Every structure is written in C-alpha cells, then in structure tokens.
Amino acid sequence: MSILTVNAKLLRKILVGFIREEVTKVGISRAVLGLSGGIDSALVASLAAEALGPENVHACVMPYRTSNPESEEHARLLAEQLGISFEVIEITPMVDAYFGLFPDADNMRRGNKMARERMTILYDHSAAQSALVLGTSNKTELLLGYGTLHGDMASALNPIGDIYKSQVWQLSEEMGVPRAIIDKKPSADLWAGQTDEQELGFTYREVDELLYRMVDLRCSREELVALGFAPSFIDLIYGKVQNSHFKRRLPVIAKVSNRTIDREFRYSRDWGK
Amino acid sequence: MDFTVALAQVKPKLGCIADNLAMIEAAVEKGIQEGAGLVIFPELALTGYFLKDLVPEVALPLDSPEIMRLVELSRHISIAVGFVEVSRDYRFFNAALYLEDGAIRHLHRKVYLPTYGLFDEQRYLARGERLRAFDSKFGRVGILVCEDMWHLSAPYILAMDGATTLFCLSSSPGRGITAEESLGSTSAWQKLTATTAMFLNCRVLYCNRVGYEDGVNFWGGSEAVDPSGSVTVRGKILEEDFVLARIGEGALRRERIFSPMMRDESLPITMKELRRIEKERAC
Numbered sequence A: 001m002s003i004l005t006v007n008a009k010l011l012r013k014i015l016v017g018f019i020r021e022e023v024t025k026v027g028i029s030r031a032v033l034g035l036s037g038g039i040d041s042a043l044v045a046s047l048a049a050e051a052l053g054p055e056n057v058h059a060c061v062m063p064y065r066t067s068n069p070e071s072e073e074h075a076r077l078l079a080e081q082l083g084i085s086f087e088v089i090e091i092t093p094m095v096d097a098y099f100g101l102f103p104d105a106d107n108m109r110r111g112n113k114m115a116r117e118r119m120t121i122l123y124d125h126s127a128a129q130s131a132l133v134l135g136t137s138n139k140t141e142l143l144l145g146y147g148t149l150h151g152d153m154a155s156a157l158n159p160i161g162d163i164y165k166s167q168v169w170q171l172s173e174e175m176g177v178p179r180a181i182i183d184k185k186p187s188a189d190l191w192a193g194q195t196d197e198q199e200l201g202f203t204y205r206e207v208d209e210l211l212y213r214m215v216d217l218r219c220s221r222e223e224l225v226a227l228g229f230a231p232s233f234i235d236l237i238y239g240k241v242q243n244s245h246f247k248r249r250l251p252v253i254a255k256v257s258n259r260t261i262d263r264e265f266r267y268s269r270d271w272g273k
Numbered sequence B: 001m002d003f004t005v006a007l008a009q010v011k012p013k014l015g016c017i018a019d020n021l022a023m024i025e026a027a028v029e030k031g032i033q034e035g036a037g038l039v040i041f042p043e044l045a046l047t048g049y050f051l052k053d054l055v056p057e058v059a060l061p062l063d064s065p066e067i068m069r070l071v072e073l074s075r076h077i078s079i080a081v082g083f084v085e086v087s088r089d090y091r092f093f094n095a096a097l098y099l100e101d102g103a104i105r106h107l108h109r110k111v112y113l114p115t116y117g118l119f120d121e122q123r124y125l126a127r128g129e130r131l132r133a134f135d136s137k138f139g140r141v142g143i144l145v146c147e148d149m150w151h152l153s154a155p156y157i158l159a160m161d162g163a164t165t166l167f168c169l170s171s172s173p174g175r176g177i178t179a180e181e182s183l184g185s186t187s188a189w190q191k192l193t194a195t196t197a198m199f200l201n202c203r204v205l206y207c208n209r210v211g212y213e214d215g216v217n218f219w220g221g222s223e224a225v226d227p228s229g230s231v232t233v234r235g236k237i238l239e240e241d242f243v244l245a246r247i248g249e250g251a252l253r254r255e256r257i258f259s260p261m262m263r264d265e266s267l268p269i270t271m272k273e274l275r276r277i278e279k280e281r282a283c
Helices: A006-025 A039-052 A068-084 A093-101 A108-129 A139-144 A163-176 A179-184 A195-200 A205-217 A221-226 A231-241 B019-035 B052-058 B066-074 B145-148 B152-162 B184-200 B249-258 B267-282
Strands: A028-036 A057-061 A085-088 A130-133 B003-009 B037-038 B078-086 B091-100 B103-109 B134-136 B139-145 B165-170 B204-206 B209-213 B218-219 B221-227 B232-233 B241-247
Touching: A006 A028, A006 A039, A006 A163, A006 B209, A006 B218, A028 A039, A028 B103, A039 A068, A039 A179, A039 B209, A057 A068, A057 A108, A057 B139, A068 A085, A068 A179, A085 B052, A085 B218, A093 A108, A108 A130, A139 A205, A139 A231, A139 B037, A163 A179, A163 A205, A163 B221, A195 A205, A195 A221, A195 B091, A205 A221, A205 A231, A221 A231, A231 B165, B003 B019, B003 B204, B019 B037, B019 B066, B019 B241, B052 B078, B066 B091, B078 B152, B078 B165, B091 B134, B091 B165, B103 B134, B103 B241, B139 B145, B139 B152, B145 B152, B145 B165, B152 B165, B152 B184, B152 B267, B165 B184, B204 B241, B209 B221, B221 B241
Parallel strands: A028 A057, A028 A130, A057 A085, B003 B037, B037 B078, B139 B165, B165 B204
Antiparallel strands: B003 B241, B078 B091, B091 B103, B134 B139, B204 B221, B209 B218, B221 B232
16 A cells, blocks of 8 residues: 555545535635546546535536547546536637747647636636636646646635645545546646656656655655665656745745735635635 | 533634624533533634734733623533633733633633644744643633643643643644544544543543634544543534533542552652753753
8 A cells, every 4th residue: 555545535525625615615605617537627526516516516628629539528528427517618719819929839838828728717707607716736736836827726726736646546536536537647638649647757656655755754865765766856856846836836025014915914815714 | 520511613713703702602502401511612712723913803801792791601501712812911822711600710821832834823822821720610620722732741730730620622733644544633632632631530621623724624523531541422523513421520530549640640759850850951
C-alpha cells in the first residue's frame, strides 16, 4: 500500500461536506464547473452532485477544434450518469478570432488562451445561474505549477486542491467515476496525442511519492536521497515547486500604508458566514 | 452526585455574535428539556475560530449584555462556554466561562495559544496566566481550552488543585488523512483525552465543534470519558450533534479506590525538582 493511500470514505465525507457548507453558507445553492472528460473534473462533479443534488450542478463542456472527440463523449457519459445538466460551448470561434491577430503564437500561448477562455465562460455562467465556480486543480498540479494562472486554476472553491493525483484516482474509484475515465492517460488535451506524463517527463505516481515526502512530511534532501529518490529528480521537482509559487499567491501589493491587505489586514474569507 | 451533561457539538458562524448567541440559547433550552444539569459548548462558540483581525470586533467584556443573558440562563442549567474576552486594559483572551445559578463562577483564559502550522493565536490574543480548579454543583472542576490540554502540566495542575472533572472546550481542525479509520487529529485527541483521564483519575468532558471555515473542517467527536479512561459516549464525527452523557459519582469513587495515583502523587517531590530545574535553567 502506498503512503498516499487514504480512507476514501472519510475523505469523501469531508469533501462533500466542504462543498455543501462552503456553497450554501454564502446564500447560494448551485455550482458550475468545466467538464473536460478527464478524471479531476469528473471527480469534482461527482462530489458536487452528492453535496448539492445533481439538479444544482451545471457542467460546461468547452471543446476546441483540436480537442479529442473522446473527451466530450466521456464528459457526456459522466454528466448522464450523475444526472447533472450539461451544455457544450465551443471555444474555437473566440480563440481562433484572437489568434487571427497573432498567427505565430506557440502552443503554450494557445493553451493558456484556451484555459482562460473557458474561465470567462464559467464565470459568466456563475453570474447567470447564481452558481459558484468549482475548481478542479489537484495538489500535484498546483505544486508543480502545471496549470494556467487565471485559467483552469481560477475558481471560487476547490475541493481537490489538497489531494494528490494518486488520491484523485483512489477517490474516483470510491465515487464510481466511469472506468473509461479512470483508466485513460491524463491529458491537457490541447493537441492530439498529448499526455501530461509525457510532457512532464515523469509519472504522477512517481512524483506524488516524492511530493508527499517533500511537502507533507518535510523530509530533507538527504532523507529523500536515502529513501532512493534520484538527486536530479529531487532538484527538478523542488525547482518546479519554487518557480511556480507565484501562481499560488495573490498578486504582490506594494506596501505604503500601515494596514496593507493580507499583511496587516487579515480576515478569513468566511468572515460573517 | 450523579448528573447528566450535554455536549453541544455546534457549528458557529464566523464573527456573528447575535446568530451564535441564538444558537447557544437554543442548545441551552434543549439541555434543560433533556434534563441535563450542565451544558458544555466548544471553544469560541460565541464567535467562531479563525477570527484573525475580527478578534477586537467580537470581544466581549464580562458585563456585556450577551454574557449577562447567559448568566441569566444559568439559573436553570450550568453552562460552560467559549468566547473572546476583552479586559479593561484591552487585552483579548480566548476564554471560557463557567456560569451557575445566575452567577459567573469561573473564568479561564486559554494559557497555551498555538502559533504553528495552521494556528496563529498569539498574533491576535493574550495569554492567560492561571490554571485554577473551582467548586461547582458537580464537584471540583478544571477548565481547559483546546491546546491547554496538550500541555501535561495544565491538567496535572488542575487535578492537583482537586479537580475530579476536567472540561475541555475545543475547536480542533481535522487534518492528517491516511488509510486509517480516523483523521490524524481525531486519533491524537482520542488518545489524549483517554490518557489524561487515566493518568489523573479524572472525568474528561470534551466538547469539539463542527463546520468549516475557509476550507478547514472541525471534526466534532465530543466525548465523555470516565476516570478509568473509557469513553462512555461519543458524538458524531464531522456532523452537528447534541451528546447527552450520564455521569455517575460511583465510577469516580471506584476508580479512585482502584487506582489511587492522585492520592499518592507527591507534590513535594514534584515541586522540589521543578524548582531545581527552574534554577538550573536560569543559569
């Protein structure tokens, strides 16, 4: 059994309770999220349907013309299984219109634009439906910075931001996410055949074993080497965590007053809730 | 004497005194209806936990109308409740009151303010300076607020001061998920309450809150532990609950006969050695 194995029933109870309470305490009963056809959004949709009732969860599927058609099929399969409402909104016209102005843009710029296009659609649906946007970034992605700032990383509430990808797989089994979604290779689906693990150069299971010990257990570099992790792998991952830290913080504010937001002006977000 | 205690495993709203007072009054009423002689609330039940800069805004002096209202209710049932106290010199304390027969019988100001991990209490709050047992209808009692319980000396001093019942008011965040049945924080607390009761031959009445604040859950699991360390009643995990426990004088009497560790505890040896350590550390 991996060190990352969790009591999935207990985790389910905590995360379902989190969604239910953090949504309803602000006077809202609904949630909206983007369904990519992948496992992270499938898991969040499943948790939200249990927390709020499927009638209170709305899924947007937002394919681009290069997206794998299988992704939309998987998103539809999940939405139908959960009984949540489901809508397909193509982002191709908006994204292509923009890159008509910048035809030389590389894949990274295009991928970021797509993620941010989807974010604006979700926030528009948030306003239209009085629904909070649920985030679908897991702890592995957040620590590695493998996401688009203000794009897929943007949300009102993130139920899975403190669980690693390996734990996402385990909890998805517990929640009954369709087998086809659990078993396929994780992909950002920006172009045909892309997979996360190919792009990252290591597997999620490998990096989760390292991240858990490095971040959660605070093992030193010497301890990690003694445990058998390659020094080059440790340094690579440490560097990724460090260099992506800006993505996990609010914008830096230049301090001039005696009471600066988030420095001396400190309140919980649930202030008064 | 035998009595029934109610552990009000509630879900306070962060920074909302009026709402929380209404919630507390409703639980007090319920305790009265259920025939309890005593109702215990969690740490900071009147205010919520992650207050940060709200501390001065929600702090109450002992003569505030809210406290007076609870004092009034204590004519019908004894009440232990957590709140933020402001002193006359404007220090703010994470405090617990014991109210009985229409009077304030005891004020405990939390001594050990955790400031590590997800905790930041010393930034906002002043430290209490006293650990004192006091007499109640239900015998001699000591009150601890959450982290106080994690310092061996705190329950020890109260027990040496004659307390046979320890109230622990808690807002314990749930964390440390593993493959085990319980969260790390839950199993640690359950070991602590049982061990403390067993070491000191005292009852432990532990009341922990539930709900979420900024994504942090509070796990509940309030419990009554008898002086042998056995849990007699335990509240639900992660859900609101109103736990009623029947506390018998006989169990205390028998445990004190079977395991007279507190009788045999040597105050002179303890004091002599602590004074030596204090002197050596001062060098």
